[in-house]
Amino acid sequence: MSPAARAGLAAAGAVAARLGLAGAAALTARDAGAPWRRTNYAGRPVTLLGGPVLAAAATATAAAGAPAGQRAAALVVGTVAGVVGGYDDLAGARPEQARDKGLAGHLAALRQGRVSAGAVKVAGIGAAAAVAAVLTRRGSGAAALADGVLTTGLVAGTANLVNLLDLRPGRAGKAAALLAGATLGGPAGGLVAGPLGATLGVLPADLRERVMLGDCGANAVGALLGLRLAALPGRGTRAGLLGVVTALTLASEKVSFTSVIESTPGLRELDRLGRRPA
Incomplete structure (x- = not known):
């Protein structure tokens, strides 16, 4: 896809x-x-309706820009992540689910015999990621299995990681836009051209605190970004990226991303850029 076509998307x-x-x-x-x-x-x-807007715009344009072998996968991960994320946005707000946050909260709910909205979301995104791995499989045998594991992990893990950043206005959107911009090149770069534009289209309203991305928007755009990462050449590169995503996700259970960002020069200023004072 030409640069002009990507700009159009x-x-x-x-x-x-x-x-x-x-x-x-x-x-x-x-x-x-x-x-x-x-x-x-x-x-x-604020309203969480910014999430469905971003999920729909990003998914449609990702499918339009993706290489032929990835279009169906883009539709699957963007749609499913948006739908189950929206379910978590609505059902997860119920009082009985107030403590079902994070991996520990979802596991605690399961031990009590309850299925949290977050657990439904995790299962849905995981299943969509596995389907995407099948739809984009490369070759056969052990190598194909390894690639499938990497694709599943990157799609599901990046979806969750972008959502973990959606704690301050514009934070998840800025991270998604930077990652999309960094991966615009290459044969699969068209996959993230549309999501980049959609994210930038929603970002001003997010920064002005009119909308939030919520689980719906953050999970959908994160899943699409994960699919783009899974298309990168080099199994070692993809494995390294999955390691980073996994490490950050596990760290989030113990460390506050907001505290780290606020105490880190450069990250602090980027995080506050364009945001209204608290």
């Missing part, structure tokens, strides 16, 4: 996101938008 993603946000703003003021309303970290009212 990015523009299409941004336009689709902006049109979706206009519709979300109209819905937010109505009763139908009530289940998506939240209060953010600063006590300001």
